[in-house]
Amino acid sequence: MSNDKYLTFALTKGRLAKQTLELLESIGITCEEMKDKDTRKLIFVNEELKLKFFLSKGPDVPTYVEYGAADIGVVGKDTLMEEGRQVYEVLDLGFGKCRMCVCGPKSAKELLKHHEMIRVCSKYPLIAKDYFYNKKHQTVDIIKLNGSVELGPIVGLGDVIVDIVETGSTLRENGLDVLEEICPLSARMIVNQVSMQMQSKRIHELINQLRNALEEK
Numbered sequence: 629m630s631n632d633k634y635l636t637f638a639l640t641k642g643r644l645a646k647q648t649l650e651l652l653e654s655i656g657i658t659c660e661e662m663k664d665k666d667t668r669k670l671i672f673v674n675e676e677l678k679l680k681f682f683l684s685k686g687p688d689v690p691t692y693v694e695y696g697a698a699d700i701g702v703v704g705k706d707t708l709m710e711e712g713r714q715v716y717e718v719l720d721l722g723f724g725k726c727r728m729c730v731c732g733p734k735s736a737k738e739l740l741k742h743h744e745m746i747r748v749c750s751k752y753p754l755i756a757k758d759y760f761y762n763k764k765h766q767t768v769d770i771i772k773l774n775g776s777v778e779l780g781p782i783v784g785l786g787d788v789i790v791d792i793v794e795t796g797s798t799l800r801e802n803g804l805d806v807l808e809e810i811c812p813l814s815a816r817m818i819v820n821q822v823s824m825q826m827q828s829k830r831i832h833e834l835i836n837q838l839r840n841a842l843e844e845k
């Protein structure tokens with residue numbers, strides 16, 4: 629797809645990329661160029677293995693992969709669900725574990741029981757909509773925020789939030805609780821649909837090696 633000779637990886641900048649590179653290293657795939665912390669380069673090449681890597685913001689990873697600018701991506705399940713791109717999800721990498729939850733003050737629990745019209749703040753409006761409309765059959769008003777979503781119920785913008793909970797400390801420090809759990813989350817490997825056919829052997833070998841490495845952990 630992106631280039632017949634190379635397999636190109638789009639990685640989510642930050643902790644997920646770091647953990648992905650550690651996992652790849654455990655199966656002998658390295659990219660020395662990427663280890664230079666001061667570099668301003670955006671794309672890194674391992675000529676020997678014919679691999680390319682680039683880092684991008686999480687929500688852009690499924691976009692690069694759907695369009696074939698990257699053959700393979702690593703991204704959180706939350707982003708994958710929210711972006712709804714046409715890609716194959718091939719492997720749960722087991723790191724970046726957290727939960728997508730409905731959270732709020734304890735008093736908001738009642739509001740979730742009686743199909744009341746409530747306001748839901750979230751960075752993930754599609755996940756929130758799917759959960760409330762299709763699973764709970766509750767009509768809600770969804771307000772998109774871009775971060776620090778916990779502020780929503782505190783300042784009176786919304787009744788509850790739909791957000792990621794990892795350690796739970798953000799909720800605790802702001803007097804909020806998990807009210808309902810939507811789904812568990814973790815990092816996933818995704819593959820471009822055409823690459824999966826055109827580079828089938830190479831990609832399947834990689835998936836198998838990664839799966840074995842994960843099982844041995």
Ligand code: PRP
Pocket residue numbers: 751774775776777778791792793794795796797798799
């Ligand atoms: C995420 C998420 C929660 C927090 C959960 O925010 O939106 O706010 O982490 O983690 P915890 O359960 O370990 O406290 P992030 O730090 O990505 O920043 P954001 O609020 O700007 O989205």
